[in-house]
Amino acid sequence: MKMEKQEINYFTSLYQQLEKELPGEQLADISGTRKNAIAWFGENGFPSQREEEWRFTDVSPLRKTEFIPSRSSEQPQVTVQDIEPFINRESIGRLVFLNGHLASALSSVQSLPPGLTCTSLQQAME
Structure with a gap:
């Protein structure tokens, strides 16, 4: 069509x-x-x-989808306690995205292998 x-x-x-x-x-x-x-x-x-x-x-x-832009300044207030039931303790890292935006405060990337970097697209382009 x-x-x-x-x-x-x-x-x-x-x-x-x-x-x-x-x-x-x-x-x-x-x-x-x-x-x-x-x-x-x-x-x-x-x-x-x-x-x-x-x-x-x-x-x-x-x-048929109505798209509503998500801005990083308008993210919901989420705590580590909120995501606790979903955390995999055996993983080497955790990336949390809220409405498509990387939530660095809720993510855990300290145990990533050397040379592997995790950052937002916006930070990578600065």
């Missing part, structure tokens, strides 16, 4: 609202790649299963 222009406009306008807040936006390579990708999407919309590379992937549910 071909996307209607208004559907494409909905998703491209969401991107435009967030564009300046995205990590790495000040880096030419990243912002250029994003601009090219959203321009392609503006012309083509979501891929369909009629396209060979996507024949086994149905992305149509994305068209």
